[in-house]
Amino acid sequence: MTPFKTFCGAAGALGLSLFAALPAWAQEAAAEAAPAVPNPGNNAWMMTSTVLVLLMILPGLALFYGGLTRSKNMIATMTQIGAVAALAMLIWVMYGYGLAFGPEGNQFISWGKFFLAGITPDSTAATFTSEVISEYVFVSFQMTFAAITIALVLGGIVERMKFSAIMVFAIVWLTIVYFPVAHMVWEARGVFFAMGALDFAGGTVVHINAGVSALVAALILGKRKGFPSEPMPPHSLTLTMVGTGLLWVGWFGFNAGSALEANGSAALAMINTFVATASAGLFWMLTERVMGHKGSALGFCSGIIAGLVAVTPAAGNSGPFGAIVLGAVASIVCYFFVAKVKPALGYDDSLDAFGIHGVGGIIGAIGTAVVYSPSLGGPGGADYAMGGQLVTQITAVLATIVIATVGTIIAMFIAKALTGLRVSTEVEQEGLDLGEHGERAYN
Secondary structure, three states, X not given: OOHHHHHHHHHHHHHHHHHHHOOHHHHHHHHHHOOOOOOHHHHHHHHXXXXXXXHHHHHHHHHHHHHHOOHHHHHHHHHHHHXXXXXHHHHHHHHXXXXXXXXXXXXXXXXXXHHHOOOOOOOEEEOOOOOEEEHHHHHHHHHHHHHXXXXXXXXXXXXXXXXXXXXXXHHHHHXXXXXXXXXXXXXXXXXHHHHOOOOOOOHHHHHHHHHHHHHHHHHHHOOOOOOOOOXXXXXXXXXXXXXXXXXXXXXXXXXXXXXXXXXXXXXXXXXXXXXXXXXXXXXXXXXXXXXXXXXXXHHHHHHHXXXXXXXXXXXXXXXXXXXXXXXXXXXXXXXXXXXXXXXXXXXXXXXXXXXXXXXXXXXXXXXXXXXXXXXXXXXOOOOOOHXXXXXXXHXXXXXXXXXXXXXXXXXXXHHHHHHOOEOOHHHHHHOHHHHHHOOOOOX
């Protein structure tokens, strides 16, 4: 050992011994005076997770939804997804973060830190343990959740809604639906958080919110011209499959990132995101076979998304076997909503945003109360009461459905008053690619 290293080691040992000799009150005061420093590993993981969620939006969701539309609406669908996501990011830093996670507030909303006032590169945000991460990283991570949620809503209304109306709708919907629900579920003062509702990564905040809103918006908007008598198959299952893969990869940031640390909870969320999704993809194809159809690529992709949606609230709240069962159940139920309930009721949820995100989110949120049980391999304690947790989960689900429904009605009517909702019959027949954007996906 060099003399310099010897000196440093002796000095460090002396410093520790002197600190230990201080009275308890002095040690506490010194600890409080020391600024919180983000854990580099956790910070790096959360930055990676944030970028993974962005991957889910562009290009993941854009390709997934774009491939499911008719070719004349491919560019319009992808542009709408990118534009509302970008709009959500700007609104988030202006006032969305303050409404969801501001320093002041009550059970239903918060306020403060508008335009990120007071946040600096040295600001920190607490995780679920004693660790902290950079607040800018936390702001960015949560920002991507807002961006993808409003983009998911578009799955119910593509191929017939004006681009200008979509942008107005997005501003209002984020303000009166997403930001309050995010606060109520994920902020310590929020009413659902205080109730003990379990939502690891967004079963209520993201998927029930988006799925129910997509259905309500589709009902207000009306059916596409020719639906359901005219065939409207996906124009490119190849692109949909690519988008599915990108969504699954990005979802690890979505689910495992919601641990806010690179720890065992993130590891649990990671394996659950593997196995619940795999189970759901295969069970959708199996259900197709049982119902007398061939196992399809579209079915596999739909099952993959259903499993990802269902495991989202349970990602860190379930054991792997519970996640497998949850994915299978969600896949089967979502299949029947898409293949049986939707045709029977005749509503035009264009890309099955409600049938997969809404229904899958409800199953996942309620099912989390079951798979959380330690008897099923979940992380609940020995005194875990499944019945009480089921009541809590159902209450949060029902409240989210009401908020999403009322908020969507308000947002749609404001958009209608300002811009009108639907494109003209001529534009719808020609395709929104040319009619709304003056471009074609394919020449």
